[in-house]
Amino acid sequence: MTYCVGMQLDAGLIFMSDTRTNAGIDNISTFRKMFTWEVPGERVITILSAGNLATTQSVVSQLEERSKVPHERRPSLLEAPTMFQVANLIGETLRDTIRGGALANGANAETQFGATFIVGGQIKGMPPRLFLIYPEGNFIEATKDTPFFQSGETKYGRPILVRAYEPGLSFAEATKLLMVSFDSTLKANLSVGLPFDLQIVPAGECRIGLETRIDADDPYYNEISKGWGNALKQAFRSLPDFELHLQ
Amino acid sequence: MTYCVGMQLDAGLIFMSDTRTNAGIDNISTFRKMFTWEVPGERVITILSAGNLATTQSVVSQLEERSKVPHERRPSLLEAPTMFQVANLIGETLRDTIRGGALANGANAETQFGATFIVGGQIKGMPPRLFLIYPEGNFIEATKDTPFFQSGETKYGRPILVRAYEPGLSFAEATKLLMVSFDSTLKANLSVGLPFDLQIVPAGECRIGLETRIDADDPYYNEISKGWGNALKQAFRSLPDFELHLQ
Numbered sequence: 001m002t003y004c005v006g007m008q009l010d011a012g013l014i015f016m017s018d019t020r021t022n023a024g025i026d027n028i029s030t031f032r033k034m035f036t037w038e039v040p041g042e043r044v045i046t047i048l049s050a051g052n053l054a055t056t057q058s059v060v061s062q063l064e065e066r067s068k069v070p071h072e073r074r075p076s077l078l079e080a081p082t083m084f085q086v087a088n089l090i091g092e093t094l095r096d097t098i099r100g101g102a103l104a105n106g107a108n109a110e111t112q113f114g115a116t117f118i119v120g121g122q123i124k125g126m127p128p129r130l131f132l133i134y135p136e137g138n139f140i141e142a143t144k145d146t147p148f149f150q151s152g153e154t155k156y157g158r159p160i161l162v163r164a165y166e167p168g169l170s171f172a173e174a175t176k177l178l179m180v181s182f183d184s185t186l187k188a189n190l191s192v193g194l195p196f197d198l199q200i201v202p203a204g205e206c207r208i209g210l211e212t213r214i215d216a217d218d219p220y221y222n223e224i225s226k227g228w229g230n231a232l233k234q235a236f237r238s239l240p241d242f243e244l245h246l247q
Numbered sequence: 248m249t250y251c252v253g254m255q256l257d258a259g260l261i262f263m264s265d266t267r268t269n270a271g272i273d274n275i276s277t278f279r280k281m282f283t284w285e286v287p288g289e290r291v292i293t294i295l296s297a298g299n300l301a302t303t304q305s306v307v308s309q310l311e312e313r314s315k316v317p318h319e320r321r322p323s324l325l326e327a328p329t330m331f332q333v334a335n336l337i338g339e340t341l342r343d344t345i346r347g348g349a350l351a352n353g354a355n356a357e358t359q360f361g362a363t364f365i366v367g368g369q370i371k372g373m374p375p376r377l378f379l380i381y382p383e384g385n386f387i388e389a390t391k392d393t394p395f396f397q398s399g400e401t402k403y404g405r406p407i408l409v410r411a412y413e414p415g416l417s418f419a420e421a422t423k424l425l426m427v428s429f430d431s432t433l434k435a436n437l438s439v440g441l442p443f444d445l446q447i448v449p450a451g452e453c454r455i456g457l458e459t460r461i462d463a464d465d466p467y468y469n470e471i472s473k474g475w476g477n478a479l480k481q482a483f484r485s486l487p488d489f490e491l492h493l494q
Contacts, residue, residue: 233411
């Protein structure tokens with residue numbers, strides 16, 4: 001499995017992804033799931049991938065190849081005029097890749113080769129935008145009502161996002177929120193694993209503001225992980241107990 | 248979907264289940280998923296059901312019918328000498344019901360008719376025991392390492408259980424823990440719904456100590472639900488922010 005979150009804030013975009021892939025529980029590997037195309041000051045586009053690794057790697061390779069040979073028949077991520085067109089382009093590439101694999105392997109293979117992308121970024125002169133792209137190639141965009149997208153093993157880490165997210169969070173606070181959400185997932189599910197990749201894209205700058213990898217001995221992550229366990233217990237204790245009247 | 252938890256404590260057993268069933272998102276109903284057979288002081292047996300409603304209702308009806316006609320060929324829940332035999336009996340009835348439905352509807356129907364039971368209780372002179380029964384009819388028993396079972400929509404409510412469970416929790420504290428776990432699930436998933444059923448079985452008494460239904464206007468549940476949101480936010484704020492150095 002996988003766990004990825006892309007989040008829209010007043011301050012810009014923030015992304016986090018784990019790095020565990022598995023084919024069965026006894027075959028796990030570490031693969032980066034965060035990919036970025038950047039022309040600093042002009043555009044920044046980040047993808048978080050979830051799903052069949054062969055599919056996602058193929059899509060990323062195709063996007064990458066095209067971005068290095070501009071003026072091809074198919075436009076590249078670096079030429080698309082808007083983030084909507086970027087999402088369209090990635091969606092089409094994803095769908096064609098899945099269909100190609102399915103055509104070569106029988107009709108039922110479409111699910112097997114499926115993948116989902118969270119795509120966010122900003123092109124100069126336009127606001128930052130965030131999309132969730134489905135295996136079918138279509139996509140939805142984050143709004144004020146639904147300002148973040150999760151992919152992969154989304155459920156464990158969702159309650160804290162739902163409750164603590166605010167658009168006005170600073171990047172420092174949002175990083176903390178993502179750490180807690182990822183830590184809750186990690187504690188409950190073997191298919192999500194360290195290290196995590198973190199990226200921050202400040203609004204209006206069209207460039208990566210911060211990109212870092214959080215590994216198992218990262219002191220801040222460990223402080224959060226341990227601190228969150230204690231803070232949760234304390235939060236739990238702070239609530240009134242049920243008034244019990246046994247029969 | 249469904250959310251049920253059965254939990255073993257030093258003090259005894261505690262059970263909670265939601266009541267929402269759905270066949271598609273536009274066809275939801277309220278059904279009780281908690282069933283108890285009790286001979287106060289001699290034995291108490293509680294089932295929490297998850298899965299295909301026709302299957303679970305059929306199993307419960309069969310168990311109920313047999314308990315009213317003792318000395319039948321097949322033993323009843325009220326005659327089984329140990330909780331292990333109780334689990335065996337329920338598992339066999341579940342498996343036979345699923346197989347019967349599948350035989351009548353084609354081989355692939357077995358998954359469709361599937362169901363899972365959490366079963367707990369106590370028979371006089373023996374300790375309380377807690378089981379998770381699979382659609383195949385076999386089952387596992389709770390231990391000190393894994394002292395609670397969840398069924399249905401388990402993921403949202405799991406992180407708080409993993410972090411706040413302790414065997415020494417009082418029933419009042421454990422009720423609070425279950426309320427928080429159920430509330431986290433409810434906030435994130437439409438397929439789990441109020442009212443909830445709560446039951447407490449004090450160790451050594453072989454009877455129901457408390458059974459109550461928690462509905463949407465239950466004052467304690469609302470206090471917990473609101474209080475937990477605030478306590479979580481405060482717990483979150485109490486952790487140090489990430490030290491951010493943008494490039």
